[in-house]
Amino acid sequence: MPVDSGSQALSEALRSSFVVVKFVMVVLLVVFFGSGLFTVQEGERAIKLRFGKPVGAGEGALLGPGLHWSWPYPIEEYEKIPITAIQTIQSSVGWYQTTPEQELAGTEPPAGPSLNPAADGYVLTSDANIVHSRASVQYRISDPISYIFDFNNASNTVRNALDNSLLWAASRHTVDQMLTRDVIGFTDAVRNRLEALLADHKLGIVVEQCAVVTIPPRQLKEPFANVLKAEINRNKLLQEARSYENQVLSKASADAAGQVNLAEADRVRLVAEVESRARQFQDLLPKYEANPKLFVEQRISEVMGRVLTNVQDKIFVSQGSPGAPRELRLLLNREPVRKTAAPATK
Amino acid sequence: MTLTIGILLILIVGLLLFVFQVRQSEVVVVTTFGKPTRPIKDPGAYFKLPWPIQNVHRFDQRVQNFEDKMNEGLTSDSFNLLSSVYVGWKITDATAFFPKFAGSSKPMAEAERVLERLLGNAKAAVIGKHPLADFLSTDASENRFAQIEQEILDSVRGQVKANNYGIDLEFLRFKRLGLPEAVTQSVFERMTAERQVLINKSQFEGEAEAQKIRSEAESRAVAMIGDAEAEATRIRGRGEAEAAESLAVFQKNPELANFIFKLNALESALREKSTLVFDQNTSPFDLFRGVGTNLVSRPGKTQ
Numbered sequence: 028m029p030v031d032s033g034s035q036a037l038s039e040a041l042r043s044s045f046v047v048v049k050f051v052m053v054v055l056l057v058v059f060f061g062s063g064l065f066t067v068q069e070g071e072r073a074i075k076l077r078f079g080k081p082v083g084a085g086e087g088a089l090l091g092p093g094l095h096w097s098w099p100y101p102i103e104e105y106e107k108i109p110i111t112a113i114q115t116i117q118s119s120v121g122w123y124q125t126t127p128e129q130e131l132a133g134t135e136p137p138a139g140p141s142l143n144p145a146a147d148g149y150v151l152t153s154d155a156n157i158v159h160s161r162a163s164v165q166y167r168i169s170d171p172i173s174y175i176f177d178f179n180n181a182s183n184t185v186r187n188a189l190d191n192s193l194l195w196a197a198s199r200h201t202v203d204q205m206l207t208r209d210v211i212g213f214t215d216a217v218r219n220r221l222e223a224l225l226a227d228h229k230l231g232i233v234v235e236q237c238a239v240v241t242i243p244p245r246q247l248k249e250p251f252a253n254v255l256k257a258e259i260n261r262n263k264l265l266q267e268a269r270s271y272e273n274q275v276l277s278k279a280s281a282d283a284a285g286q287v288n289l290a291e292a293d294r295v296r297l298v299a300e301v302e303s304r305a306r307q308f309q310d311l312l313p314k315y316e317a318n319p320k321l322f323v324e325q326r327i328s329e330v331m332g333r334v335l336t337n338v339q340d341k342i343f344v345s346q347g348s349p350g351a352p353r354e355l356r357l358l359l360n361r362e363p364v365r366k367t368a369a370p371a372t373k
Numbered sequence: 374m375t376l377t378i379g380i381l382l383i384l385i386v387g388l389l390l391f392v393f394q395v396r397q398s399e400v401v402v403v404t405t406f407g408k409p410t411r412p413i414k415d416p417g418a419y420f421k422l423p424w425p426i427q428n429v430h431r432f433d434q435r436v437q438n439f440e441d442k443m444n445e446g447l448t449s450d451s452f453n454l455l456s457s458v459y460v461g462w463k464i465t466d467a468t469a470f471f472p473k474f475a476g477s478s479k480p481m482a483e484a485e486r487v488l489e490r491l492l493g494n495a496k497a498a499v500i501g502k503h504p505l506a507d508f509l510s511t512d513a514s515e516n517r518f519a520q521i522e523q524e525i526l527d528s529v530r531g532q533v534k535a536n537n538y539g540i541d542l543e544f545l546r547f548k549r550l551g552l553p554e555a556v557t558q559s560v561f562e563r564m565t566a567e568r569q570v571l572i573n574k575s576q577f578e579g580e581a582e583a584q585k586i587r588s589e590a591e592s593r594a595v596a597m598i599g600d601a602e603a604e605a606t607r608i609r610g611r612g613e614a615e616a617a618e619s620l621a622v623f624q625k626n627p628e629l630a631n632f633i634f635k636l637n638a639l640e641s642a643l644r645e646k647s648t649l650v651f652d653q654n655t656s657p658f659d660l661f662r663g664v665g666t667n668l669v670s671r672p673g674k675t676q
Contacts, residue, residue, distance in 0.1 A: 045375075052378045059385055079396040079416030101394045101418060120549045141558040144443055144455050144551040151550050153511040156567075157560050176398040178461075179435045187438060187459040191546040198509050198550075199516050202564075228436075228461065228544055246561050250568035257572040261579030268583035272590035279594030283601030290605030294612025301616035304637075308623055308630060315629045323632060330636050340648040355650070 063099045067092045067107065074175065076104045081172050089171055108175055110168065113235060116182060118162040120148045120190045121197075123245065138245035149244070150194055156202035160241040162193050162217055170231025181230055188228065192220035193239070205241045206251070214239045390423040400434040400467045402475070403427055412467040430475060436461040436543050439485045441492045443549060446500035454500060454508070455551040458492060458525065461543035469539030484540060488529070495528035508550065522546050 067073045072089040075082040075097050082088065082103075090105075097103040124146040125135060142149055142157065149157045166185065168174045174181045196216035197205065205213045218237040225232060243251040315322045335341060342355070395401045395413050403411040403419075405427050413419060414434070421427045440459040448454050462484075464470045474480035499521060507517040526545035533540060552560060623630035643649070 049375055049378070052375075052382055055382055056378060076394075076396060076416075078418040079394045079399070081397060101388055101392045104394065104396070141554045141561070142551075143554050144549075148549065149551065149557075151509055151552070153509045153516070155505070155509055155560070156564050157552075157557060172397075176396075177435055179433055179437045183438045184436065184461060187440070187546065187548060190548050191459070194547050194550055195518055198518050199511055199513060201511055204511075224544075224546070244561065244564075247564055247568070250565045250572075254568050254571045254575070257575035257579075261575045261582075264579040264583040265586070268586035272586050275590045275594045276597070279597040283597045283604075286598070286601040286605045287608065290608040290612075294608050294615070297609075297612045298615045298619070301619045304633070305619040305622040308625075308633060311633065312626055312629060315626065319628075326632070326636060330640055334640060334643045335649070338643055338647050338649045342648070342650045 059099055063097045063103070064094065065097070065105055065107075066094050070109065071107055072110045072171070073105050073107045074171065076106065077102065079104075081176065084172065106175065108171065110171075113165050113167055114182065115163060115165050116185050116189060118189045118193050119186055121150045121193050122159050122161045123147045123149070135245065140246065142244070150197035152197050152202045152205060153199050154201045157244055158197070158202055158205060158241055159244060160193055160197060160205065160239060162189055162237060162239045164189055164221065164234055164238075165236040166232045166234050168231060169233045173229060173231035178230065181232075184228060184230060185225070185232065188224040189221055191224065192217045195220050202243075206243060207255075210241070213241070391420055392418050393421055393429050394418055398433060398435050399431050400464055402430045402432070402467050402471045404430060409468065409471050412471075414467070430471065432464050432467060432470065433481065434464055436463045437481065437485075439488055440548055441489050443551060444493060444496070445553065446497050448500055448505045448508075449502055450504040452505045453553045453556065454505065455549070455553065456496060456500065456547060457549045458496065458522075458545055459548045460488065460492070460529070460545045462488060462540050463543060464539060465541045466539035469537050471539070473538055484538065487538065491529050491532045492525070495525045495532070499524045499528060518547070
């Protein structure tokens with residue numbers, strides 16, 4: 028079939044432009060569907076929305092790190108959320124003005140004679156004292172959908188609730204309870220109030236940890252320290268008094284026990300002695316009754332014999348003539364002979 | 374093939390032109406030639422005519438945070454109290470909200486300016502009704518902290534409703550409470566005085582209590598010794614009583630008993646290192662008077 032060279036050129040041109048159009052269409056499609064691809068980085072999560080509604084519920088709605096695909100707008104959308112497993116929030120009221128550098132260095136700005144409400148935070152205690160207090164709370168997002176889609180800035184809401192909890196708890200504790208006497212009670216009050224507020228606001232988070240630090244105003248460091256010192260001193264005095272008490276009582280109880288024991292020993296000895304005498308008497312009684320005179324003589328001689336061997340000096344004085352006085356001189360040296368002799372030999 | 378791709382593309386372009394999404398976090402007002410015609414609250418996909426016929430205005434439907442500035446209020450007992458509150462508010466009625474605020478380039482900020490004004494009035498009114506003790510009290514029944522917050526909230530809510538701003542307050546709480554700067558100095562002075570009282574109390578109590586412990590210990594010790602002495606006397610008495618029972622035996626022959634006692638006494642008295650002086654009448658030395666001694670040869674001197 029003879030073909031018109033003109034129409035042939037036209038169809039050539041048409042065919043090639045069709046190729047271009049086809050190519051452009053394919054590119055458009057790829058771009059359209061490709062725009063649904065997205066990656067979720069470590070430390071963030073994403074939620075897919077189909078026709079504006081989140082896909083999935085609760086923590087199941089969260090897409091983890093990796094490559095994901097969603098239908099492009101207007102069918103689906105996705106929302107990325109910067110999230111770490113545990114979030115930390117610090118209260119923003121109640122502490123004096125300080126910079127992160129000073130925090131790190133552990134220093135503080137010089138304290139003026141008064142507190143400027145615009146700059147320096149503090150809380151008022153139930154006894155109308157001023158103290159600095161700050162809380163830091165760690166929480167976990169248990170319902171990301173409500174956290175993201177019900178609140179414009181949920182972490183700010185948490186901070187506000189924390190600030191309020193601090194004020195509220197301080198308003199019903201005295202300065203001494205907050206600083207020393209009931210630190211735990213105060214912390215618990217902050218936490219309980221915070222949890223109540225969060226539940227009331229339906230934020231969809233769970234408080235994992237809540238720590239509260241309270242200090243007296245820097246302007247009054249010394250008076251507060253002195254109270255502590257006085258208390259320590261008082262405890263020391265009491266401690267000393269108690270140890271004195273222990274000492275006195277244990278000595279008294281030892282003395283008392285000693286007295287009682289001594290009396291007990293005396294009693295036992297006395298009874299035993301008398302009993303042994305009685306036994307001796309019982310033994311001797313028949314012999315005596317057999318012949319009293321002989322028995323007495325025998326006994327005396329026996330005893331005299333024993334006694335005289337023990338007696339150191341025995342002096343026998345015979346009776347002198349009546350009317351003529353006799354004189355007996357004794358020089359008694361009761362010291363053992365050996366003992367006096369020993370130093371003499373030196 | 375080409376056809377399918379073409380249809381797909383037409384569909385996509387159509388979707389983009391005629392369909393729009395409403396997110397869960399949004400509320401939308403559709404305007405036709407600039408007039409609001411349709412508010413949409415629920416999330417989903419909706420139809421619209423393409424621009425410039427219809428336009429979609431989106432507003433954040435979520436709870437917004439707003440904090441007002443610290444401002445001074447006078448309590449009913451004339452204390453100057455600085456306070457700032459935070460509120461959570463959100464758009465509840467887009468049709469009411471749109472005409473009031475959409476004219477501004479930042480409708481949310483505009484709404485918050487209105488809120489700030491309402492808050493200022495409500496706070497001043499409510500704080501003026503309460504003494505300082507209602508804000509600060511250890512006694513849970515006297516502490517009206519939460520009640521005051523609720524009163525301010527109710528007041529602001531009433532105003533918002535009355536003016537039909539199309540918004541509502543979810544919650545209202547105090548964010549800060551403070552005292553004017555000059556007052557803090559006098560509070561510090563009072564606190565210092567209170568500390569001094571505590572210091573004195575500690576010192577006094579410590580000394581008094583320590584003294585009490587010491588003197589109590591001493592008197593208890595004396596009592597213990599006294600008791601022990603009484604007990605000792607009692608024990609000795611019992612010993613003597615028990616001994617006395619045994620003594621009854623001696624009644625059988627008092628003479629022998631006396632004799633034995635004397636002998637025992639003699640023996641124990643002369644146990645050691647003693648000097649004895651006898652005359653010849655003492656037994657057994659009376660033997661010397663008998664036969665075989667030279668004493669006999671001097672009869673004048675003996676009896």
